[in-house]
Amino acid sequence: MKDSLGSVQSLLVLGGGSDIALATARRLAQDKTKRIILAGRPSERMEAGADLLRGLGAEVRVVEFDALEFAGHDDTLAPLFAEGDIDVVLLAFGVLGDQAADERDPMAAAKVAQTNYVGAVTSSLVVAEALKKQGHGALVVLSSVAAERGRKDNFIYGSSKAGLDTFAQGLGDALQGTGVHVMVVRPGFVESKMTAGRPKSPMSTTPEAVAEGIVDGLRRDADLIWVPAQLRYVFSGLRHLPRPAFRKVVEKQA
């Protein structure tokens, strides 16, 4: 259960190998989160992350989960709730893809869309149902600033996150009054394994900063957080820029 200061006892991560997810799990484990389930495709990174969390005193389980196996999400995820309440589910899986290559290979583009959007839709719905039965808990969905406006260098990824972002907002509204809270997280450019080797954007951030933002947002029951927080104001302007002007801003930035 969440306590009066907003600390949580148990965490389920979908996409347990993600840098942001592991940073968040570490941050929570340093507080009061002592039961953690990492779900994801088996990887050394996830195992290493699990060991690190165990070192912080958490009881950690690693579960095989593939975002693309939509049909299996119910069987994989629903039983995890039978073993004890889960206070927070962090949906952190996602692929960036390779925009230029994916434009030439529609099937590769479809995989990005299926992972980031379809897989997130099926797994979120399974999780939401389980949380609703519990009568409490939070679903944290990792979106991206790329969801805000399409741009030529990442619109496949961006549109998948835009779909997810809209889905999560609506899901959050649908769950009003059930005790379940959905929080959308829109980080800027995050320096992580996903973006390794790419040029940094202005206002780039780190997995640790995103983790800090998530923990703080959970305490406040925030519906939407930006990391860094100033991005909220940057995008409140960018959102309304006419397309030609927006294109110029993007050009200048690149």
Added chain:
Amino acid sequence: MGTDPAVVPGKQWEVAAVPQPRREKLTGWGRTAPSVAQVVRPRTREQIAEAVAGAGPRGVVARGLGRSYGDPAQNAGGLVLDLTGMNRILGVDLDQGTVEVEPGVSLQQLMQAMLPFGYFVPVTPGTRYVTVGGAIGCDIHGKSHHADGSFAQHVLELDLLLADGSVRTLTPETEPELFWATAGGMGLTGVIVRAKLRMMRVETSRIQVETQRVANLDDAMERMTLTDADYRFSVASLDNLATGPSLGRGWVESGNFATLDQLPEKLRGNPLAFSPKPLAAMPDVFPSGLLNRRTIRLMNEANFRRAPKDARPHLATIGGFFHPLDAIHDWNRVYGAAGFLQYQFVVPFAAASTLRRIVERVAVQGAPSFVTVLKRFGPASPGYLSFPADGWTLTYDFPTGTPGLAGLLRWMDAQVLEAGGRLYLAKDSRLDAGDLAAMYPRLEAFRKVRAEADPHGVFVSDQSRRLGL
């Protein structure tokens, strides 16, 4: 034709249907950590039995007037029995000074019913708006613990509805284990459906009170230690932000129920008068940061100045002395939506240095507390999870938004634990499950009795899940 009423022609027979559950978001009095449950309001023990039988996989817990600060009367995803509709006084024995009640009878209701006959409730906490069921489940205490013990020590008998729907009558003599697991057991052994209490004899409804300003914590402790034996009720209120030589300054209030001849002439005509209406209601308009270091410092200063330097006897009303905050309905709203928490601990008398260390750290860190109350407990209650035990008990009231609060409280937990003390479950909203076991050495014994009474774990609450009770 037989006598079966159902077949008497032309006559309508009413069968009380179980009311339909409603989905509700619940919190404790501190307004933190809400969860959603189905809430049903039964009016008979049959309806309770039916509701318990149909509780479902997330179980059930009883709730009274919701004055516990944290989450013991919430049950996320499950069923909550609102017992405020079970509020009949079933019988009174004026010779013996006993009363039999349903669990939803509030202490205010008991006072209104019994004061005209010269009886007061055996123990009252800082509010009259608690039910008898809750008072037993939390084994509450008041300003008279050193003289009267805890609430359950005045319970002669109770009927407990168990998970299987059967009702067992418990007394401390005939079934001490289940009785003392239920008293202070936070509603986890079953549902109390009837209780028989021993009331306290009083001549008047006024309290002869002496209030004295104390310069610091040592002063407060010394005065309380010296005068406890002379007064049934005693308590100190501290300015929790004062530091240095004024650390723990405040005032001590001590009192006894006034005798008839202590009343002035004009009050003797109606010596047992009691008019318990709230004076005002708090609107729900306060921002979460209103009670902060600055505003609390101002209030502390004003309160301290108001307390007289020398002990000055005066007559107080029951409401004024025991339940000042009851004068304002929904006073918890003043903390805003973010809510607040109460932190109450007890440490043995020998650990006075721990007490001082805690008071000092809170003051230096400047964590604002609206109400800071110090008192001396008498011997422990036999309840397995009852809170009071010989020693000093201190209560803080912290807004949850206070910067650095989580770390401060964790440090306090460690201090209390090291001193062999404990935290009060009726107020807890954030304790660590591991610390709980160390604070309550009889937890295992409690679990054993509970497992026998409720083998399938039907009775659960957010608190029991959080703490692994």
